[in-house]
Amino acid sequence: MRFGGSRRLSFWQRATVAVAVAVTACAMVAPGSPALAAYPGPGRVTGNVTVHDPSMVRTPSGYLLFSTHNGIETRSSADRVNFTFVGRAFPTPPSWVYSYNSSGDLWAPDVSYQNGLYWLYYSVSSFGSNNSAIGLATSTTGLPGSWTDRGVVVTSTSSSNFNAIDPSLLVDNNGRWWLSFGSFWSGIYMIRLDPSTGKRLASDNTRYHLAHRPPDPHAVEAPQIVYRSGYYYLFTSHDLCCRGTASTYRITVGRSTSPNGPYLDRAGVPLLNGGGTEVLATHGAVVGPGGQSVLRDTDGALLVYHYYDAGAAGRETLGVNLIGWSGGWPAVY
Template sequence: MRRRRALLTALPAALLLALLPSGATAYPNPGLVTGDVVVHDPTMIKTADGRYVLYSTHGGLEARTSTDRTHFTRAGSAFTGLPSWWSEYSPERDPWAPDISYHNGAYWMYYAVSSFGSNHSAIGLAKSSTGLPGSWSDRGIVYRTSTSDNHNAIDPNLFVDDDGSWWLSFGSYWTGIKMIRLDPATGNRHSDRTVHSLATRPDAPHAVEAPQIVKRDGYYYLFASYDRCCAGADSTYKIKAGRASSPTGPYTDRNGARMMDGGGTPVLETHGRYIGPGGQSVLKDSDGHVLVYHYYDRDDNGTPKLGINLLGWNGGWPTAY
């Protein structure tokens, strides 16, 4: 599988697209993964020693490691002790949707604490010198929302621009995906208190969440998960994307539709046994951009599992293969 992926990445994007069948069947199956792959909302990084470390929702942010991006082994959790402040937002102190990255000589992880269907939520920050499970030091709350707010502080993603500015995108349902500026020195909120709006849906219940921003060839790409998550084989999750010339938007899809008006170019949708792909992150690896996500396995009682695919950039638009 790795050899096949390497050969495909060497092909021109137009030829690569031509090799794929048309219509819904064009969506690729997940690449081969083995081991402990029952995950939700995965985020993954490659450490300096070449190891892959993946974190996911639940269990103090569950951790898995891999040496080849194929076989994953359960490796404890990010946190060995659960911060007390979590209980205000989650009685079970159960964190969601981590986002890991490496900047300024340290690993940074943003994550959400909330309860299903509520926007009484908070985004926390943790740091580590190694990125390994059990090594994380919690730095407290970066951003929070209450039931009086019109948005939801979950599903965070840190984006660091070429000019050194730090941005945090986040959001779920309500009025959609938001973005705030962060202070690079601390990882906390910047003195610029503007809350930017990046994407929403015109139709109730405004089902868009889980943003991820990637910069490539001068464009900022916003990936997001649309429709219904967390319902096993009944999930309707799908991954869409838009792009902009600024991190704060406006983001438009391939047809020019604004993501603030419900637009979004499909990247990956339900096909065959692979139901509701979403909760995605994007890793830049030595063989290109890697789309990391969960899906629900129709042939295994809707169990959430890890999906990994490479991304091509057909005509400047992300294509999973």
């Protein structure tokens, strides 16, 4: 997806723009540098914002926000500030998911609007296991209960060297469809999709390897790829999630001129060799930001993520920041 266009700020960005201008230069730290308190805070959000692994899409009536658990939790917002819980994408999980998770829980949704439909890719697994699958559903509205499940897209087993969770759809600059995914094990992969079905393209069986962190525990997951000005940018979450205020999650990025790599960070380190330029990390009460997605909106590209709020007993909370670009690399503000 191509980024750019208007830089018009919504009202919560205007309220923090003075702070953002003051800290942006400090936030653009050298590649590989540790997080600084100079990172800007998240934009203002209110209402029901207790989420993991958020994915947001703009609709004719506002925004829909999707997140992990409970059949893919769904929230709506008219203004990208106040969010209301409106139900579950799947009031009853598809029957096939119980082969991968005895509770029928669904994780890490990725939602986008393509060809007149909303496309929902989602994960099924259990914590610490790579007996996993990625499923697909489509809807004409994106609303809870409107989704038609299309079944399995890709799977992994306990004998695989990868983990089929954390899906993310990319429609590249040439209109080709790709699905990136992966968590721990040997890292992040990509497969080619058929745009007519959203499933794997029969003529390309390659599983492209995009990123890996060689030291145990190989902590890289949650890929999201976006296109801008000749480069594909691969955002990932490094380190450990889901530990409240003990979480060490942080968001990193690398880029490539091809959707299937090779990806390098700002210092030229391949992401396959553990590289990744830090975009956002723990600062102040914002602990362990990650599980990110990117949304192009009218005022620019948005980084949408969860973090653990140290000011609210470590509650998982929605974070949203605009993305700025300096020297061809992203930074939040």
